[in-house]
Amino acid sequence: MKLSIGNWTLNRKLALLIGGLGFLAIFAGSPYKGFTSKVDSQELAAIVQKEVDHVSPEELAGWIISGKADYRLVDLRKEAVFAEYHIPTAENILLPSISEGGLSRGEKVILYSDGGIHSAQAWFLLKANGYKGVYILRGGLEEWKDKVLFPRLAENAPPAEVAAFEKVKLVSTFFGGSPQVGGAAALTAPTMALPKLDAPAGGPVKAGTGKKKKEGC
Amino acid sequence: MNAPFFKFGLFGDDVSLIAAFVIGIGFGFFLERAGFGSAKKLCAQFYFTDLAVFKVMFTAIITAMVGLFWLSWLGFVDLSLVYVTPTYIVPQVVGGLILGVGFVVGGYCPGTSCVAAATGKLDAFVYLGGIIVGIFVFGELFPILSAFYESTPMGVVTIPQYFGISYGLVVFLVVLMAIGGFAGGAWVEKKFASTVKES
Amino acid sequence: MSSAEKTLTLDDAAVHKKAHVAREAQPYWNPYVAGLGLGLVLLSSFVIMGRGLGASGAFSSLVAATVNTVAPSHAASNTFYAEYIGDGTRNPLKDWLVFEVLGAIAGGFISGLLAGRVKKTVEKGPRISVGKRFAFAFSGGIIMGFGAKLARGCTSGQALTGGALLGLGSWAFMLAVFGGAYAVAYFVRRQWT
Numbered sequence: 369m370k371l372s373i374g375n376w377t378l379n380r381k382l383a384l385l386i387g388g389l390g391f392l393a394i395f396a397g398s399p400y401k402g403f404t405s406k407v408d409s410q411e412l413a414a415i416v417q418k419e420v421d422h423v424s425p426e427e428l429a430g431w432i433i434s435g436k437a438d439y440r441l442v443d444l445r446k447e448a449v450f451a452e453y454h455i456p457t458a459e460n461i462l463l464p465s466i467s468e469g470g471l472s473r474g475e476k477v478i479l480y481s482d483g484g485i486h487s488a489q490a491w492f493l494l495k496a497n498g499y500k501g502v503y504i505l506r507g508g509l510e511e512w513k514d515k516v517l518f519p520r521l522a523e524n525a526p527p528a529e530v531a532a533f534e535k536v537k538l539v540s541t542f543f544g545g546s547p548q549v550g551g552a553a554a555l556t557a558p559t560m561a562l563p564k565l566d567a568p569a570g571g572p573v574k575a576g577t578g579k580k581k582k583e584g585c
Numbered sequence: 586m587n588a589p590f591f592k593f594g595l596f597g598d599d600v601s602l603i604a605a606f607v608i609g610i611g612f613g614f615f616l617e618r619a620g621f622g623s624a625k626k627l628c629a630q631f632y633f634t635d636l637a638v639f640k641v642m643f644t645a646i647i648t649a650m651v652g653l654f655w656l657s658w659l660g661f662v663d664l665s666l667v668y669v670t671p672t673y674i675v676p677q678v679v680g681g682l683i684l685g686v687g688f689v690v691g692g693y694c695p696g697t698s699c700v701a702a703a704t705g706k707l708d709a710f711v712y713l714g715g716i717i718v719g720i721f722v723f724g725e726l727f728p729i730l731s732a733f734y735e736s737t738p739m740g741v742v743t744i745p746q747y748f749g750i751s752y753g754l755v756v757f758l759v760v761l762m763a764i765g766g767f768a769g770g771a772w773v774e775k776k777f778a779s780t781v782k783e784s
Numbered sequence: 785m786s787s788a789e790k791t792l793t794l795d796d797a798a799v800h801k802k803a804h805v806a807r808e809a810q811p812y813w814n815p816y817v818a819g820l821g822l823g824l825v826l827l828s829s830f831v832i833m834g835r836g837l838g839a840s841g842a843f844s845s846l847v848a849a850t851v852n853t854v855a856p857s858h859a860a861s862n863t864f865y866a867e868y869i870g871d872g873t874r875n876p877l878k879d880w881l882v883f884e885v886l887g888a889i890a891g892g893f894i895s896g897l898l899a900g901r902v903k904k905t906v907e908k909g910p911r912i913s914v915g916k917r918f919a920f921a922f923s924g925g926i927i928m929g930f931g932a933k934l935a936r937g938c939t940s941g942q943a944l945t946g947g948a949l950l951g952l953g954s955w956a957f958m959l960a961v962f963g964g965a966y967a968v969a970y971f972v973r974r975q976w977t
Contacts, residue, residue, distance in 0.1 A: 379816055383764050389651045390760030393753035399657035399664050400752075474594025498593050583668040585838025585881065585941020589834025602883045604832055609887020610894070611825035612837055612940075617895035618821065620812035624907040624921075628976055631969035640815035641822060642944065648823025649948035653830050661831075668835045670936060670946050672953030677942070680935025681957040685964025687931055688939075690972050691924015692907065695839035695932060696940040698925070699885055700892030705904045708921040715925015716840070720847045722926065723933040727864040734934065744950040755950055767816075 407496045421491065422506040423478050425515045429539050432457055439476035439501075442466075444486045445509075455480065455512060456543065463490055473499045480505035480512070517545030588662040613700050622701040624692030624708065631689050633777035636770040643763040654756050672739040691715060810899040826948060833880075836945025840932035842885035844868055849876040864933075909976040920975055935960075 376384070415421050431439070432455075441458040443450050450460040461471075463486065471477055477499065479487040487504045494502045505512065519540055521533045537547040587593050591601055619641045620626040629635035657664035688694050691712045693701060698716070701709035723730070745752040812818075829836055848868035852859040859865040869876050896902040908917040932938040935957050937946065943961060946954020 378814070379767075382816055382820065383767070386647055386651060386760055387764055389655065390647070390757045393651065393654055393756040394751070396654075396658050396753045398752060399654050401657065401660050401663065472594060473592065474597065498587065500594055583835045583880075584670055585836070585841045585937040585945060588831045590832050592834040601833060601880060602878065605880045605883035606887040606890075608825060608829050608832070608837070609884035609889075610891035611828070611887075612822070612884065613888030613891030613893075614895045615818050615821040615825060615891075616888070617892040617901070618813045618899075619815055619818035622892055622896060622901065625909075625976055626812070628969070631965050632973065632976070637812075637815045641819040642939070642947075644816050644819025645823035645826060645944055646947040648820050649826040649830065649836075649944075650950065652823070652827040653948065656827075656831065666834050667830050667949065669949045669951050670942060670954060672951060672956075673936065674953055674956060677935045677953040677957045678960045680931045680933070681942075681960025682964035683931030684928055684935060684938065684957075685931075685961040685966075686968045687924045687926070687928030688961065689924075689965040689969045691921050691928055692975065693921075693924075694928065694939040695843060696837075696885075696888060696938065699839065699889050700896075701907070703889045703892035704896035704902045707904065707906045708908065708917055711918045711921040712925040712928075713843075715922040715927075716843055716929035716932075717847055717925075718922075719926040719929020719931075720840075720844055720933055721851075721929075723930050724847060724851065724862060724864045727862055730934070731863065739952065742952045744952055744955060747952050752950075759950070 412492070412495055415495075421503055423503045424506050425512040426539075428455070428478065428505060428512075429516045429543065433539065433542055439478055440471060441478050442471070442480070442490075444479060444481040444490055455509070463493075466490055466493060471499065473497075474501070476501040476503070478503045478505055480508050483508045483510055513545075516540060517543055519545075519547050521547070521549045523549070588656070589666055592663070592666045612696070613703065616697055616700045617704065621697040622704045622706065622709075624701065624706070627694075627697060628689060628692055633773050636774055639770060640767060643766060647760050647763045650756060650759060654752065669741050669743065671741050673735070673737055674739055675737040676734050687719075809901045809903075822944075823948075826944060830948075835880075836941065836948065837884065838881050838937065838941035838945065839885055839888070840929070840938040840941065842879065842881040843929065844933065845876050845879045845882050852876065909974070911977065912975050917975060920972065 428441070437457075441455060443454045443458040443460050444463055444466075445454075445460075446462070447460060450458075454460065458480070471494070477494065479490050479494075479502065481487045481490075484504065484507065487508060491502050491504050507514070517540060519533070519536045521530065521536075525533070533547070533549075540547045587595070590596065591604075596604075616622070619637060621638075621641070626635060627638055630638035653662065653664065653667070656662045684694075691698075693709060693712050695716055698709045698712045702713060727734070743752075744750075745755045748755075826837055845868050848859065848865040851862075851865050852869050859869060868879075893902065906914050906917055908914065928938070935942060937943075937954075937957070939961060942951075942954045943958045947958055
């Protein structure tokens with residue numbers, strides 16, 4: 369009996385096609401290709417060189433105060449230290465779960481850790497995976513403490529700096545920090561107690577619920 | 586890999602609504618082409634005289650399933666980003682039984698009733714009114730029902746994961762079952778068509 | 785002379801018949817071809833949006849939005865409605881499924897129009913009255929709406945989409961739908977035969 373496929377009805381041909389594709393699927397292996405991606409090294413290197421991937425603590429402080437909510441602030445540190453203190457409006461997402469962290473590739477993400485190493489590594493991972501608006505908080509939590517929570521004004525600072533420091537003081541008190549004037553500042557800063565998180569919490573409202581999109585049916 | 590396009594940020598929420606409309610047009614178009622704007626044709630499935638519901642549904646399922654498998658395998662689509670409804674096994678089975686009853690009593694399902702209403706079937710309009718009332722009743726009773734509604738959660742689980750079989754093998758088995766069903770269906774239709782002629 | 789007249793009338797009849805046939809309903813497509821089309825639409829939704837089709841969710845949004853307009857505090861305190869209303873920053877009707885269902889209505893109409901199947905009728909069998917058919921349709925709709933919400937989807941969303949994605953609950957749902965339908969079909973057969 370000759371298998372003259374040419375004479376087959378349309379239905380039979382369709383069945384053969386889909387049957388064949390289904391059969392081959394057995395040997396194909398997993399369709400889940402995982403978190404792999406092509407990296408455009410040149411593009412990434414250019415971004416790093418231009419330093420357009422940074423956000424300064426002062427900028428971030430300004431955004432939080434003005435209630436700007438168009439970004440996700442991600443704290444990459446362990447849960448214990450996150451609970452002790454974190455920048456208001458931050459979410460705690462650790463590196464291994466960064467791809468499941470509910471971050472969408474189109475939104476603005478600001479990463480921070482204690483210094484800059486983990487945030488830089490997370491930045492690279494996300495950028496390599498097609499996340500567009502990823503930024504690093506320059507200096508991490510250390511610089512946040514230094515510039516926002518406990519800003520210092522030198523003893524014999526010029527009047528222009530003194531005037532500018534007034535605004536910095538307001539920002540610092542907003543976040544529960546304590547501005548200092550003069551003194552052997554560099555030694556005392558690390559021993560300052562970090563503010564409790566009740567004031568101002570910044571609210572978890574933005575973090576989860578507003579962003580959740582229904583995808584059911 | 587840059588698909589699903591929306592999940593890779595290629596366009597925003599507002600454009601996605603346009604995409605929804607266009608995809609919906611395709612959806613409604615093929616439903617009507619299949620004749621699913623007619624309750625008579627839909628219900629014939631359950632009297633074994635016309636198994637179009639089974640044929641169309643399973644052809645669509647295996648087409649999308651096989652297509653998605655190969656596109657993911659090729660690395661074009663990130664399969665892990667495609668939304669799968671989480672499994673709540675008991676409410677889904679009970680809801681399915683109730684839905685089946687509603688299907689055969691009313692003659693439509695939500696999607697096909699829209700298509701039927703679009704082509705002028707008055708009973709489809711009545712049916713749509715019923716759906717809205719049914720959802721309202723569910724919403725009002727939700728405080729009592731929510732415990733049951735949230736019971737037996739199993740998270741997002743697929744058949745390959747649950748049974749520990751490879752995805753590709755499940756794809757093949759589903760395709761095989763569907764084609765077998767189509768072949769068997771032709772025989773069943775012939776058998777029941779003759780009994781209908783007699784009555 | 786008379787034979788020429790006869791051929792003229794026959795030709796006239798043929799022309800008249802052609803115009804008449806175009807306005808009659810065309811036969812439905814081969815179900816496998818229609819299913820292939822539907823499957824490709826579903827696949828395109830996966831590729832474009834990373835989600836599948838649906839229908840019942842659009843009606844849930846509609847109900848929730850209506851309840852919210854009529855009795856906002858009641859809607860807010862009910863977890864089911866609140867989910868569809870969101871945090872108030874966005875109109876609940878500006879939902880993906882709502883637009884998709886609107887598209888489905890348009891698509892169904894276009895297909896029906898092209899095939900001459902748009903007609904104000906009541907789908908029913910010969911042995912049942914319109915009123916009784918409406919009663920069945922309405923009660924069936926209520927049951928269907930309730931069941932769809934309990935199961936977190938309907939045949940388009942759970943069965944088609946979830947089926948293609950090999951979701952465990954979706955396949956169980958599908959079997960349950962066929963089971964429930966076949967179990968009761970015999971008792972309502974008078975609607976059609």
